[in-house]
Amino acid sequence: MEFERLKEIVAESRNIVFFGGAGTSTESGIPDFRSADGLYQAAGGGRIAPEEILSRDFFMARPADFYAFYRSKMLYPDARPNAAHHALARMEAQGRLATVITQNIDGLHQKAGSRNVLELHGSVHRNFCMDCREAYSLEDVLASKEECPRCARCGGMIKPDVVLYQESLDTDLLQRAANDIRQADVLIVAGTSLTVQPAAGLVRLYEGNKFILINKSATPMDGAADYAISDSVAKVLSALEK
Template identity: 65%
Template sequence: MEDRYNELKQLVDGGGTIVFFGGAGVSTESHIPDFRSATGLYQMENQQAYPPERILSHSFFMEHTAQFYDFYRSKMIYRDAKPNPAHLALARLEQEGRLSAVVTQNIDGLHQAAGSRRVLELHGSVQRNYCMDCKAFYSLEDVLEMSGEIPVCSKCGGTIKPDVVLYEEMLDMDVLEEAANAIAAADILIVGGTSLTVNPAAGLVRYYPGNKLVLINQSETPYDSRARLLIKDRIGAVLGSLFN
């Protein structure tokens, strides 16, 4: 494993623009559960009246808003979560001018908390919330401090919705296009903490034309055979080793 760590460091130190594409596994080391693992969010079905996939859908939000928010507050919000070594390493690579973008499937805002500036959030962020009627902005803290089962806009009384992409909703095409362009322009693409099975996000890897694809994930992905470097280890340990 140490040889693979050294090979990654050589690739990164060799120059060229880096783009990082990450999923839920990037945040599990910050104690935020993923979705599909044995301890993930989707294993909670027997504890809920509805499966998580149903609760996290647009139609459920519209029809059962109070129940959505009960699940959302208890299972999707982690106020005490802090950036881990993976987030911090990526922020440092950007600050040093070596990394041009972070493309993430996560909604927790930990990349920005670590100091990353160009973060392309494919699925939105819990840190942003908007009134569905007047579009007034509310921070996560604003929403959590509101009384009542359903957050209500102080300006017009409309329902506030998190700026996250729910099931049945489309990804922001501008963000998706910017992510595809960033990946297409990368010299090195590092993919970590994602099974690369959920489209359209997973399909972004196909835009990478280079031969320096690095995959960091503890389970197999459909792109393993294409990787120049495959590391099956914790992503915090791997990326953190770049600065040890």
């Protein structure tokens, strides 16, 4: 009966906000970070922790080593949106979902057709020269034969437009996300451990009573959710829109 109630809530809403993390994309073949099968566990045999490699200091000091890790572990150019991404895009097209707020950098929400997407941690599809700010695509980075891609115009170092450790999130983007969550009548949080700050703290700004939490493992916010579901994000979102 509870799941039928959730379907009614989704069907009746005109201002759903979705907040998602890495678990939204695992069924597209992109590993998450902190689960037993995640990126940090897979890279655990290395001498340098992934958190250090993905830091601003490491990128600036050892860009070639950064890119070796980034290209092999962070880029999935052949990944395609899964049922979760498509369900959210349909909800938006139907006028029920207002905003997708994502911690992911893979661009799969846009590939599925979502238009109002706030990418808190940036995107692998945007890259820029650190000297002249010339823009480059993911395809440009992948096609580069250099250990560290260089700008064709000025020779400067190209950096992915992703938020590294030691870097701050975009304050304007955070404010937009905060405002959307405060105004939401339904908040769906899915595929995130809710341990990364300040992004996870945004969830606490929701003031309504239709907080739906979907995650395979327990999170610090389970007790605060009005409805908590331990299952596949793609499976649940697909079922909720029917």
